[in-house]
Amino acid sequence: MKQTDQKIMCPDCGTEIKGENTSAVGDILECQECGTEVEVLSLSPLKYQILVEEK
Numbered sequence: 471m472k473q474t475d476q477k478i479m480c481p482d483c484g485t486e487i488k489g490e491n492t493s494a495v496g497d498i499l500e501c502q503e504c505g506t507e508v509e510v511l512s513l514s515p516l517k518y519q520i521l522v523e524e525k
């Protein structure tokens with residue numbers, strides 16, 4: 471299985487998060503639905519984690 475079109479799904483609400491163009495490692499993407507921020511850790515394979523903002 472080859473997947474070149476990897477998508478980032480919001481870990482919180484499951485909505486697909488779309489980057490502006492090509493995501494890069496270290497990019498912070500924000501879910502348009504719930505505002506959760508996700509940091510891109512790796513592109514191949516695609517890994518990302520929820521960005522927890524401490525107060």
Ligand SMILES: [Zn+2]
Binds near residue numbers: 503505
């Ligand atoms: Zn979300």
